Amino acid sequence: MDLYSVVTENKWLLEALYTLIITSICMIIVLKTDRFFKLSLHNGIRYFRNAFLFFGIGFLVRYILGLFSDFSITNADIIKVIFEYFMIMAGFFLFYSLVWKKFASKNEYSSMFNSKITLFNIMAIVLALLDEVWNTYNFMFFSQIIIFSYTSVISLINYLKKSEKFKFLKFYFIGMLLVFAAWILNFLAASFFHWHPLILINIGIINVIFFFLFLYGVIKVTQK
Amino acid sequence: MASKKRERLEVIKDILNTIRQNREIKPTRLLYASNLSPQMFKEYINELIAKGFIKLEISDNEKKTFSLTKKGSDFLQEYKVIESFIENFGL
Numbered sequence: 631m632d633l634y635s636v637v638t639e640n641k642w643l644l645e646a647l648y649t650l651i652i653t654s655i656c657m658i659i660v661l662k663t664d665r666f667f668k669l670s671l672h673n674g675i676r677y678f679r680n681a682f683l684f685f686g687i688g689f690l691v692r693y694i695l696g697l698f699s700d701f702s703i704t705n706a707d708i709i710k711v712i713f714e715y716f717m718i719m720a721g722f723f724l725f726y727s728l729v730w731k732k733f734a735s736k737n738e739y740s741s742m743f744n745s746k747i748t749l750f751n752i753m754a755i756v757l758a759l760l761d762e763v764w765n766t767y768n769f770m771f772f773s774q775i776i777i778f779s780y781t782s783v784i785s786l787i788n789y790l791k792k793s794e795k796f797k798f799l800k801f802y803f804i805g806m807l808l809v810f811a812a813w814i815l816n817f818l819a820a821s822f823f824h825w826h827p828l829i830l831i832n833i834g835i836i837n838v839i840f841f842f843l844f845l846y847g848v849i850k851v852t853q854k
Numbered sequence: 855m856a857s858k859k860r861e862r863l864e865v866i867k868d869i870l871n872t873i874r875q876n877r878e879i880k881p882t883r884l885l886y887a888s889n890l891s892p893q894m895f896k897e898y899i900n901e902l903i904a905k906g907f908i909k910l911e912i913s914d915n916e917k918k919t920f921s922l923t924k925k926g927s928d929f930l931q932e933y934k935v936i937e938s939f940i941e942n943f944g945l
Contacts, residue, residue, distance in 0.1 A: 663939075669929050672934045673906060677878025728944055759909070788944035798942035851942045852935055 637831055648834055649693040655841040656686030659848050673734060677727035680845075681720050689715035707762055714758035714770045721744070721777040722750040728784045773819040778810040798847045805843045812836045863940075866907075867933050869898060870926050873908060878919040897918070902926070 637644060663679040698706035726733075726746065733746055754797070757769040769830040791800050801823040812833050819829040865888070872887045873879055879887075899920075902908045906935050907926035911919050922930075939945075 666932070666936050666939060669925070669932050670942060671865070672936070672945065674940060675936075678943060678945055706939075785944060792941065796938070796942045799944060802943060847942065848939075851939050 634828060634831070635721050638827055645693060648838070649689055651838060652689045652841050653686045655845045655850070656682045660686065662848050662852055667715060673730050677723050677730055681723035682729060684716045684720035684723055685841075688713060688720055691716055700791075711758045711762050714761055714767070715754050718754040718757055718770055718773055720751060721774045722754065725777045725781050726750070728754050728781060751753055753842055767820050768817070774813040775810065775817065778806060778813055780812050782806040797853055801843055801847055805840050805847075808840045808843070812840070825838070855905065863937060865898060866902065869928065870907060870922060870930050872931065873920050873922045874927065878911075878921045881918055881920065884920055931933070 647691040659682040660679055661681070663675055667679055669674040691709060695706060695709045695713050698709050730746075753773075757773050760769045761767055783801070784804070785806045789803045815829055815833050815836070819833065820823050823829055869884065869888050872884060876883075881899075884899075885892065888895055888898070890898065903910060905925070906923055907929055908920050909923055911921060913919070917944070
């Protein structure tokens with residue numbers, strides 16, 4: 631029995647395990663960074679923490695969406711909108727954690743309801759609703775491909791500037807490339823390959839590597 | 855912009871370190887030690903009080919002194935780790 635058969639025959643078990651691994655990693659990162667944010671009140675840490683909170687919730691909702699779709703339960707549409715909203719916002723938060731200094735105003739007391747994040751919220755809701763209306767995922771895919779192409783470039787610049795002193799910048803850049811590749815593969819799988827399971831397995835592997843990479847980074851950098 | 859933010863965190867660390875070394879310190883002495891303009895000093899002090907890192911105590915004879923809170927002491931201990939985290943993740 632090959633790997634492909636094992637995966638397809640144990641789809642639900644593996645989906646549950648996949649969701650458990652990613653949401654657990656996200657929650658560990660959120661808890662670790664939340665402590666640092668509360669001590670420093672540094673906005674970059676705050677948006678980074680929010681990104682992983684939204685990734686965690688997004689993957690959990692994705693699992694629920696999968697259950698709804700596979701068992702033909704009605705009202706899956708609203709779950710799809712919620713899933714897309716959290717995934718798009720996670721991308722926006724991660725992007726904004728890298729560039730917030732360029733746009734920050736002095737009175738940004740809330741990380742959820744300040745003017746920039748409100749704009750991101752509106753964009754995320756509109757994109758998720760557009761996908762729902764057009765019965766596609768393309769608005770989410772394109773927004774994330776654009777966002778992660780930007781974050782890849784920013785993290786490459788950070789890496790080239792300071793890689794000697796700060797070792798994780800290299801892995802951060804690799805992480806951004808992985809997510810960028812995962813979103814492109816998602817788009818290709820949906821548009822040209824009818825969600826071929828083999829491509830989805832590869833996307834899953836890339837995602838797991840990305841989240842483990844960031845978990846490693848957070849633990850390594852924050853250990854005393 | 856990144857270095858400006860680092861400087862800000864460094865200023866906070868320096869102010870907290872000065873207070874810790876003195877246990878209690880008068881505002882004028884802290885102002886000189888911080889090497890900031892009075893306006894900037896006031897902004898930092900207000901921020902540190904608002905964050906709960908330091909507290910202002912006024913004695914019976916109206917003498918004002920700053921001292922470090924537990925949160926401020928925790929921040930100093932974690933400062934290097936937080937700074938490393940910010941730089942390593944490009945935040």
